Amino acid sequence: MERYDLIVIGAGPAGLSAAIEAAETGMKVVVFDENKRPGGQLFKQIHKFFGSKEHKAKVRGFRIGQELLQDAEKAGVEVHLSAVVIGIFPHLGITVSKDDHIEHFKANSIIIATGASENALPFSGWTLPGVMGAGAAQTMMNLYREQPGKKILMVGSGNVGLVVTYQLLEAGCEVVGLVDVLPRIGGYGVHAAKIARTGVKFYLSHTIVKAEGDKEVTGAIIAEVDKNFKVVKGTEKHLDVDTICLAVGLTPMSNLARMAQCQMVNKGGAVPSCDEYGATSIAGIYVAGDVGGIEEASSAMIKGRIAALGAAKYCGYITEKEAAEKFVVYHTDLNKLRQGMFAPGNKEKMTCTKTREGYPLSMNLLTKGFLTEKELAVFPDCLQEVRGIHPVVECTQNIPCNPCQDICPMHCICVGEDITNLPVINHTQKCSGCGRCVANCPGQAIFLVEQGEKEDHVTIPYEFLPLPVPGEKGCGCDRSGAVVCETVIKAVKDLPANDHTVLVTLAVPPGMGNTVRFYKKEGGVI
Amino acid sequence: MRIMQHPILGNSEPRKTVKFTFDGKILTGLEGEPIAVALKENGVMIHRYTSKQHKPRGIFCAIGRCTDCVMVVNGKPNTRTCITLLKEGMDVRTQDGVIAKGEKIDGKI
Amino acid sequence: MKVTYLNRDIALGPYVPQEDDDVIICRCEEITKGEIRRAIHEGMYTMTEIKRFLRTGMGLCQGQTCTRLIKNILQNEMKRAVQPNEEPTPRAPARPLAMENYGKELVK
Numbered sequence: 001m002e003r004y005d006l007i008v009i010g011a012g013p014a015g016l017s018a019a020i021e022a023a024e025t026g027m028k029v030v031v032f033d034e035n036k037r038p039g040g041q042l043f044k045q046i047h048k049f050f051g052s053k054e055h056k057a058k059v060r061g062f063r064i065g066q067e068l069l070q071d072a073e074k075a076g077v078e079v080h081l082s083a084v085v086i087g088i089f090p091h092l093g094i095t096v097s098k099d100d101h102i103e104h105f106k107a108n109s110i111i112i113a114t115g116a117s118e119n120a121l122p123f124s125g126w127t128l129p130g131v132m133g134a135g136a137a138q139t140m141m142n143l144y145r146e147q148p149g150k151k152i153l154m155v156g157s158g159n160v161g162l163v164v165t166y167q168l169l170e171a172g173c174e175v176v177g178l179v180d181v182l183p184r185i186g187g188y189g190v191h192a193a194k195i196a197r198t199g200v201k202f203y204l205s206h207t208i209v210k211a212e213g214d215k216e217v218t219g220a221i222i223a224e225v226d227k228n229f230k231v232v233k234g235t236e237k238h239l240d241v242d243t244i245c246l247a248v249g250l251t252p253m254s255n256l257a258r259m260a261q262c263q264m265v266n267k268g269g270a271v272p273s274c275d276e277y278g279a280t281s282i283a284g285i286y287v288a289g290d291v292g293g294i295e296e297a298s299s300a301m302i303k304g305r306i307a308a309l310g311a312a313k314y315c316g317y318i319t320e321k322e323a324a325e326k327f328v329v330y331h332t333d334l335n336k337l338r339q340g341m342f343a344p345g346n347k348e349k350m351t352c353t354k355t356r357e358g359y360p361l362s363m364n365l366l367t368k369g370f371l372t373e374k375e376l377a378v379f380p381d382c383l384q385e386v387r388g389i390h391p392v393v394e395c396t397q398n399i400p401c402n403p404c405q406d407i408c409p410m411h412c413i414c415v416g417e418d419i420t421n422l423p424v425i426n427h428t429q430k431c432s433g434c435g436r437c438v439a440n441c442p443g444q445a446i447f448l449v450e451q452g453e454k455e456d457h458v459t460i461p462y463e464f465l466p467l468p469v470p471g472e473k474g475c476g477c478d479r480s481g482a483v484v485c486e487t488v489i490k491a492v493k494d495l496p497a498n499d500h501t502v503l504v505t506l507a508v509p510p511g512m513g514n515t516v517r518f519y520k521k522e523g524g525v526i
Numbered sequence: 527m528r529i530m531q532h533p534i535l536g537n538s539e540p541r542k543t544v545k546f547t548f549d550g551k552i553l554t555g556l557e558g559e560p561i562a563v564a565l566k567e568n569g570v571m572i573h574r575y576t577s578k579q580h581k582p583r584g585i586f587c588a589i590g591r592c593t594d595c596v597m598v599v600n601g602k603p604n605t606r607t608c609i610t611l612l613k614e615g616m617d618v619r620t621q622d623g624v625i626a627k628g629e630k631i632d633g634k635i
Numbered sequence: 636m637k638v639t640y641l642n643r644d645i646a647l648g649p650y651v652p653q654e655d656d657d658v659i660i661c662r663c664e665e666i667t668k669g670e671i672r673r674a675i676h677e678g679m680y681t682m683t684e685i686k687r688f689l690r691t692g693m694g695l696c697q698g699q700t701c702t703r704l705i706k707n708i709l710q711n712e713m714k715r716a717v718q719p720n721e722e723p724t725p726r727a728p729a730r731p732l733a734m735e736n737y738g739k740e741l742v743k
Binding site: 060118129150 | 527528529530531532533534535538559560563566567571572573581582583584585586587588589590591594608609611
Binding site: 001002034084085086087088095097098099100101102103104117119120122123124126127251255256258259264265266269270271 | 655658659660662668699700701703704716718719720722724725726727728729730732733735736737739740741742743
């Protein structure tokens with residue numbers, strides 16, 4: 001039987017990061033993944049990540065995945081795909097099912113990085129073809145370039161629901177609405193704003209009652225819920241859809257940890273109890289990534305490295321001191337992601353009313369997905385009458401993110417040491433109008449505005465096809481997606497450095513520069 | 527519908543088209559794509575009917591975990607079509623319970 | 636090792652049918668919410684008992700989709716939290732495989 005220093009189960013961001021870190025200490029590492037391709041969920045993430053430079057902010061998820069694979073290859077990590085770990089035993093042996101046979105392996109340490117799976121939401125008709133997980137829709141369109149449907153209802157307003165809705169729009173699908181049983185949008189306001197400005201309607205405090213159809217989804221019935229989440233009779237609405245996507249949370253896939261007899265605790269599902277290195281109650285077995293608690297890919301990659309430090313220390317490849325030194329660096333990076341309004345375990349997320357700086361949070365953003373001008377006016381640097389071209393940063397919630405600070409060549413935008421600070425405009429600097437901030441903000445929350453006598457110019461981030469062309473006439477939409485004026489395209493800039501976020505400059509009537517935030521072609525279509 | 531031009535993923539690369547049969551009908555798909563995707567592109571939503579209630583099922587998780595998309599592929603039932611890749615000449619049949627729809631069993635079960 | 640036994644002296648009251656009783660919970664075995672709730676009222680007080688009585692979680696997906704849903708139903712009916720070690724015990728093989736493959740061990 002083949003023996004290794006470390007067996008990693010799962011070749012997603014946590015598993016691969018763990019394997020790379022371990023290989024770099026000299027450990028003999030092997031990774032097993034039941035899927036045909038490595039990378040876990042990373043390759044479906046076509047949006048730009050948040051965080052800071054260390055967290056690979058403003059880089060699209062799938063590119064981070066590609067880098068990770070290259071690093072794994074360079075580190076000489078052995079990866080077995082289509083290899084299902086079907087058994088794990090307390091003596092640190094595993095059984096793997098491959099092709100038409102099984103194999104046994106033993107190791108001095110094991111890292112379980114099996115990730116999480118999408119939750120299901122049962123309702124009348126939910127087994128009909130056409131009802132699928134949000135991740136399923138993502139897989140179909142981002143991996144296989146197949147539209148999941150034509151008219152979609154999204155259930156769930158956490159980051160997954162919001163991000164996948166945007167990706168459905170990019171894929172050319174129509175998203176008829178987004179439903180959430182809670183009274184507030186669960187994900188980032190900027191993700192909600194991206195889709196609200198295209199006209200997607202939010203139905204908060206609503207639930208899905210039924211998927212209509214005999215052989216496949218032909219429609220959906222949604223209804224309002226009261227504060228006890230019970231359906232309010234008489235509020236049923238029919239929506240014309242052929243696809244219903246469920247984005248109602250993730251649950252760690254921790255069965256292997258239980259099989260290995262690790263002590264478990266409840267943390268959004270059964271997860272192994274572990275120390276700061278991810279060491280479980282079974283000596284030599286560690287966890288990394290979502291299987292230890294749902295966070296995000298950026299966190300998973302760091303947790304993978306931390307678990308590898310634990311395993312390397314346990315097997316004697318690094319000293320306690322070396323492990324502790326690296327641990328501090330990684331843990332500091334990890335903690336930076338665990339701050340702000342959406343920090344894991346933040347009990348005030350659904351009730352807070354102010355940002356940390358004391359600005360009132362936009363209730364409209366939290367319930368309808370877009371800021372009203374009245375709410376925006378309390379944030380300095382928004383809605384100002386400023387001479388010359390200037391950036392307007394509509395980032396109104398404390399989330400860990402700061403690419404806007406580093407990307408501006410004129411140092412116009414400042415976030416500061418704590419990356420959950422709201423960005424602040426530095427008025428002593430002069431904006432050059434390059435638009436890099438607009439194109440690189442992962443939340444697409446920055447716009448360039450230039451007010452003039454005859455017309456205002458607004459530069460927006462744009463990620464849809466077909467691209468408009470200069471001179472084209474169309475519709476200017478406000479933050480709610482309503483058409484508010486006619487517009488002419490002044491410029492379209494698609495720079496390789498901006499990685500497919502195109503800068504579209506619109507000419508709008510004077511005074512509309514702080515209102516128009518999206519462009520639709522004549523006829524009101526994207 | 528296939529997304530030939532995507533604002534982030536770019537244009538799709540030209541790929542080899544292959545023929546396969548679905549319930550005896552000849553359809554086409556791209557070599558190496560999941561059978562489920564090829565079926566979706568051909569407008570097929572129902573992959574199987576359940577044993578007890580004979581209700582239609584199709585793609586649910588698209589990742590090989592839920593087993594709702596299983597069909598009889600090249601005679602083998604319970605084949606997960608969302609992760610099984612299409613090859614020229616594959617025989618794909620709607621699963622009814624645990625056998626192909628319309629298949630006769632000589633009263634042995 | 637301290638052993639604790641489940642207190643089976645539980646009065647759940649009469650079974651009250653609900654509007655959503657015919658919604659499928661275990662997709663693979665086609666078991667409805669009403670069947671699960673009825674089983675709990677008949678004395679299946681743990682997830683393992685529900686599983687063995689109804690076959691929930693024993694179909695092709697092996698509980699991947701329904702386990703969390705059944706846990707929620709059980710918690711609602713019993714009005715108590717289900718602890719991680721009360722979920723059905725995972726045993727090898729963690730995923731289904733053909734017997735002929737399980738019997739073929741590659742030895743290097």
